[in-house]
Amino acid sequence: MIWWLKARAVPQVLATMCATLALAALAHGEAIPVPTIIGPSGSLLFGQILGLLPTVVLLWGIERGDAMAEEVAVRPARPRTLALCLAYVVVLAALATVVHALFDRPDVLSMARNSIGSLGAALILRALVGPGIAAIAIAALPLLCAAAGRRPGGSAQPWAWPIHPAHSALALAEAGFLLLVGCLLLLWRRRPAANLLALGT
Secondary structure, rough: OOOHHHHHHHHHHHHHHHHHHHHHHHHHOEEEEEOOOOOOEEEEHHHHHOOHHHHHHHHHHHHOOHHHHHHHOOHHHHHHHHHHHHHHHHHHHHHHHHHHHOOOOHHHHHHHHHHHHHHHHHHHHHHHOOOHHHHHHEEEEEEEHHHHEEEEEEEEOOOHHEEEEOOHHHHHHHHHHHHHHHHHHHOOOOOOOHHHHHHHH
8 A cells, every 4th residue: 555655656745735835825915917818917826826736746646557457456446546536635625724724824725725626627637638638738727717717807707716716615616516527537437538648659
């Protein structure tokens, strides 16, 4: 089991998670400007985009194993991968809640929510088009929402959950729904429906 955790880069995931939580707490409202399709230029909080880092590391760790060998192994691989993803969600949510409770840092809550939602989106795309496209797509997701997900008045569109305020129940529900669908696809599909980045190899 220890070997399996090391093979899935769990130490690197934990280190990235802790570093990202610290950065989100230190950022405290800092934002980067993002050009928008409608209205004036908008912004994207660092906390809203930092959550991508541990998610991408987790996705990379999941793909480090030999999928062909694990499918015929005695111990089922996909339930273990699901357990790893859920453990990541629980630990991240718990740490973010503690940091916010101690230091009043809503950016940390945004980071955790966006990381969890991005994981769900990544698992969905992983099942459909492969892990390579999944990592690229979730990296672009917050920027796309910041560019096209605001109303003329500046408020976020209902579907643009990564740029909603930290305490948005709608954004949390959407992130949770993506995670649920992603976990179901993780258990259901053995291989991507179309691994686009592998077509030329």
